[in-house]
Amino acid sequence: DYLDQEQPDIFCIQESKAHKEQLASEILEDHGYRTYWHSGIKKGYSGVATFCKKEPLYVQEGLGIEKYDVEGRVLLTEHEDFLLYNIYFPNGQKDEIRLKYKLDFYDDLLPIINDQVESGNNVIVTGDWNTAHHPIDLARPKENINTSGFMPVEREKLDEYVAKGWVDTFRLFHEEGERYSWWTYRFGARERNVGWRIDYFFVNEGMADICIDADIHDEILGSDHCPVSLVLDF
Known part of the structure; x- marks a missing residue:
């Protein structure tokens, strides 16, 4: 219903938990979109999908780094005016091994996208970045200072992206707090708006001027996340 009503030019899904061959044809072919999928080897885990009204110039599954690509975390699509990375960033909550994996992912992605910008591309x-960057980005920052998703070591990774010129587009248009994109299913968190803002559109600095709107659509139900959007004017 959301897709039919809003009709975005491009629609990105993270944690799809599905392989393309498992899905009904109407999901893949209806709505007027071409669909692209990168699924993990493990069934029912991770995965990303990108729906495009106009066929991309190029599609790449993964980063070319095996330890990430086996989990189905990245889809790169090339469009006329920009490259789009649709990414399900790792969650570090399980243990120290997964936290390191998450931090390594941030470290390994940054030079890849920086190289794309240095080559003249808008990116x-x-x-789902799986990290709330600032205290304003979650309802209970003090209580979660040692929780993966808001640990200083994770937030510092986002600082590194910003230091390299990457722009959190939502904050170009919204300075207010209490705007979240994810809520746990427990404790009536969504009804009480006890949430986290962990879903982002980051763009290279050169793209900031053509961003004309970015928003969070927390009225849309159906998941523990809600859609976030970015509107560009070329």
Whole structure:
């Protein structure tokens, strides 16, 4: 319903938990979109999908780094005016091994996208980043200072992206707090708006001037996340 009503030019999904062959044809073919999928080897885990009204110039599954690509975390699509990375960033909550994996992912992605910008491309990086950057980005920052998703070591990784010129587009248009994109299913968190803002559109600095709107659509139900959007004017 959301897709039919809003009709975005491009629609990105993270944690799809599905392989393309498992899905009904109407999901893949209806709505007027071409669909692209990168699924993990493990069934029912991770995965990303990008729906495009106009066929991309190029599609790449993964980063070319095996330890990430086996989990189905990245889809790169090339469009006329920009490159789009649709990414499901790792969650570090399980243990120290997964936290290191998450931090390594941030470290390994940054030079890849920086190289794309240095080569003259405009780049959008969107998805579930699995980290709230600042205290304003979650309802209970003090209580979660040692929780993966808001640990200083994770937030510092986002600082590194910003230091390299990457722009959190939502904050170009919204300075207010209490705007979140994810809520746990427990404790009535969504009804009480006890959430986290962990879903972002980051763009290279040169794209900031053509961003004309970015928003969070927390009225849309159906998941523990809600859609976030970015509107560009070329």
